[in-house]
Amino acid sequence: MEKQQYESDMTSREKWQKQWRTIRRLKGKDRLEYLWQYYKAVLVALVAVVLVIYTAAVMIGNAMQDTLLSIVIVDSEITSDEAAAELEQGILDIIGTGGKHDHVETVLTATSVENDENIMKLRVSLSTAGEADVVVCGESVYEEYASQGAFADMEEVLGDEYDSCAGYMTDGQVDLTKCPESFLNRYAGYSPAYLCVLSHSEHTENAAELIKAVVSGQE
Numbered sequence: 001m002e003k004q005q006y007e008s009d010m011t012s013r014e015k016w017q018k019q020w021r022t023i024r025r026l027k028g029k030d031r032l033e034y035l036w037q038y039y040k041a042v043l044v045a046l047v048a049v050v051l052v053i054y055t056a057a058v059m060i061g062n063a064m065q066d067t068l069l070s071i072v073i074v075d076s077e078i079t080s081d082e083a084a085a086e087l088e089q090g091i092l093d094i095i096g097t098g099g100k101h102d103h104v105e106t107v108l109t110a111t112s113v114e115n116d117e118n119i120m121k122l123r124v125s126l127s128t129a130g131e132a133d134v135v136v137c138g139e140s141v142y143e144e145y146a147s148q149g150a151f152a153d154m155e156e157v158l159g160d161e162y163d164s165c166a167g168y169m170t171d172g173q174v175d176l177t178k179c180p181e182s183f184l185n186r187y188a189g190y191s192p193a194y195l196c197v198l199s200h201s202e203h204t205e206n207a208a209e210l211i212k213a214v215v216s217g218q219e
Helices: 012-025 028-064 081-095 116-126 139-146 154-168 204-216
Strands: 066-073 102-107 134-137 173-175 194-197
Touching: 012 028, 066 081, 066 204, 081 102, 081 204, 134 139, 139 194, 154 173, 154 204, 173 204, 194 204
Parallel strands: 066 102, 066 134
Antiparallel strands: 134 194, 173 194
16 A cells, blocks of 8 residues: 655655646646645746836837837827828838838827817827927917927928928918828828927927928828
């Protein structure tokens, strides 16, 4: 008759082998409950390590990105992830350097519908905290933020190219509805659709390249 082996007599390896056999025997919910009951601390530590690694990877990835331009389209006709990716690629085709870390940031969810949450989101998007360079917006949003000095002078942004772009402007700002049809028009379904450079932008040269492409009808 086989002598019963008590757990107190087992070595650490034998205890682990016994527990592993138990884990393998259990299925589904029972296995999860067993693991949580006996290995809670290990699982929590494991999740924490994974989160730390993931966060570090995201931070490193973001640090490696070279953001060429950030654009906010207020009251965009389309707001899907696919639409945002298409917009980013369209702008990269115009201002991209060809570098593998070239990046364009897009915000398609900003809206002028007036409630406290939307007003705050829009203010953040167009403030220095939002780090946006370019905004496409309708008349009411333009007038509100223009009165606050939010937009750069287009003559300063465009320099010698200002005169060639002036015919496509409304109130001194580029108006997409006066420009040849481009990939940007499908996002703004209103008129006028002002394309403005924010006064705090650090990427005015790239913004100018985008504007020149839009007024020339470049896709």
